[in-house]
Amino acid sequence: MEIKLFNSNNKNINDDLELIVLQNLKNIDKKISKKLKKIGFEGKESQECFFENKLYIGATSLKKEDLKIAFANAIRSIQKTKFKNILINLVGEKELNIKDLTEGLILGAYSFQDYKSEKKESKINIFIDVKGSKKTLEELKKDFEETKKICDSVNMVRTIVNTTPEDFYPKSFSQKAKEIALKNNLECKIYGEEYLLDNGMNAMLAVGRASRHESQLVHLTYKPKKAKAKVVIVGKGLTYDAGGLSLKQDMVSMKCDKSGGSAVLGILEAVSKLKLDVEVHGIIGAVENMIGGDAYKPDDILKAKNGVTIEVTNTDAEGRLVLADCLCYAQDEIEDIDSIFDVATLTGACIVALGEYTTGVMGHSEKMKKQIQKASNKSGELVGFLPYNRYLPEMLKSSIADVVNSPGSRAGSSITASLFLDKFIKKENKNKWLHLDIAGAAYREKVWGYNNFGGTGASVRLLVEYIKKIG
Incomplete structure (x- = not known):
């Protein structure tokens, strides 16, 4: 799919189909309104109607998430047809937001077909007529390009998450990181199991011990010339999680356990393309949790990088072990951190607590929580906050x-998982850290808004927006 902006005052295009998003039928020609009502179209969300070389799509409103979802629904419908050249008027009954429109189209059009024997090619040209806009064509193009860069990174993350564990394993993470670093002028450090052993990262080392794939610690860095802040993002990169000896009953979709680490790659790619004035470090613990004679066991005692000893009671609570060592590494290796996040598909309990679509946010800093809520409102990624209390730490x-x-x-197992990670946050960083549990938001087995089946790229738009605001 290709999207082009133009002004019909200066140029005309030959379109096959005009796409019109409507909140209701009040502001269109009465004759057309009557005909649409006769065939059951009332302008409600998810309603669609092809009529006289026009595709009418219903929307709850013409702004933010409602607009994104409407255009995602529209592009999915168009992909099922043979229409190639699509016209969208940016200014109709009101001017649409070019960023929301673009996001809906690009994210809605995403399709993962890498393993299909017959791939459906979608050669669609979208022409957005900006005639009547309050902004200049140059301003609109700038907004469009920024949104496209972020959405392209989201879609890259979706593809990584959707890729099978046979094709994407720990060394794939390091290879992908190198590719992104090379294209975007990032620093890239890769460490293997010898480094983990030498540096006391025994928790992470234990989790990957039974896999035939060597565990990898990935550290990407984006350094602008004049950074206004320094942000660290640590991602759980479990390329597959069988649960270890505490074997999972259902492993289908466990390729999604690399979503946090995958998001780190997307965020670093996006911030470098956007040239933001914030130094960003992305750290990924890339591991495969398998079973075998060399697997770590319930009853094992592991010593993490900071010297904390851990009694293993469940080998399927492995993500927090990987993150523990990665958080220690981040704080030992990076000075003067302004904010630190960890991103992980950590607990199914978070889905029970907040639903399938919401990222759970935990931490000590009320200021950071307010900032991440603002980033949520702006980006459209849903967040919910789970509270600590004085009694839950006793459970650990x-x-x-x-x-x-x-x-x-x-x-309270989502909260206790976060409190476990808190054991590996230095005292001076307690109010600089937030834990993001993306277990629900990272992967869905059904269409959800502008997300199709599979990986969603959760936390990329959220944290890029956060970084934009503090820069």
Whole structure:
């Protein structure tokens, strides 16, 4: 799909189909309104109607998420037809937001077909007529290009998440990081298991021990000339999670456990393309959690990079072990951090608490929570906040080590997982850290708004927006 902006005052195009998004039928020609009502179209969300070389799409409103969803629905419908040249008028009953329109089209048009024997090619040309806009063509093109860069990174992340564990494993992460670094002038450091052993990263090392694929620690850095802040993002990169010896009952879709690490790649690509004035470090713990004679076991005691000892009570609570060492690495290697996030498909309990579409946010800093809420409102990614309290840390106590990796209770288990990670955040960084649990938002097995089946690229738009605002 190709999108072009033009002004019909200066240029005409030959279109096959005009796409019109309507909130209701009040502001269109009465004769057309009557005909549309006769065939059951009332302008409600998700309604669509092809009529006289026009595609009418219903929307709850003509702004923000409603507009994105409307255009996502529209492009999916067009992809099922043979129409090639599509006209959209930016200014109709009101001027549409070019960023929301673009986001809906690009994210809605995404399709993962890498494993299809017959691929459906969608050679669609979208022409957006900006005639009557309050902005100049140059201003609109700037907004369009910025949005496209972010959406392209989201779609890259979706493709990584959707790729099978046989084709995307820990060393694939390091290879992809190198490619992104080379294209975007980023620093890239890759470390293998020898480094993990030498540097006391025994928790991460244990998780990947039974895999035939060597675990990889990836560190990407974007450094502008005059950085206004320094942000660190740590991502869980479990390329597959069988649960270890605490074997999962259902492993289908566990390729999605690399969503946090994949998002780190997308964020670093986007901030470098946007040339933001913030130094950003992306750290990925790329591991495969398998079973075998060399697998780590319940009852093992692991010592993390910061010296904290961990009693393993559940080998399927592996993501927090990987993140623990990666968080320690980040704080040891990077000075003067302004904010630090970890992003992970960490707990199914987060889906129970907040639903399938919402990222769980936990941490000590109320200021950062307010900032991430603003980024949520702007980006459209949903967030919900889960509170700490004085009683839950007791559940992580061990009789034979400093802490257990899993309390063995479902009660508040998203929060206790976050409190486990808190053990690996230095005192001076407690109010600079937030944990993002993307277990629900990262992968869906049905169409959701402008997200199709599979990976969603969760947290890319959210954290890019956060970084834009602090820069």
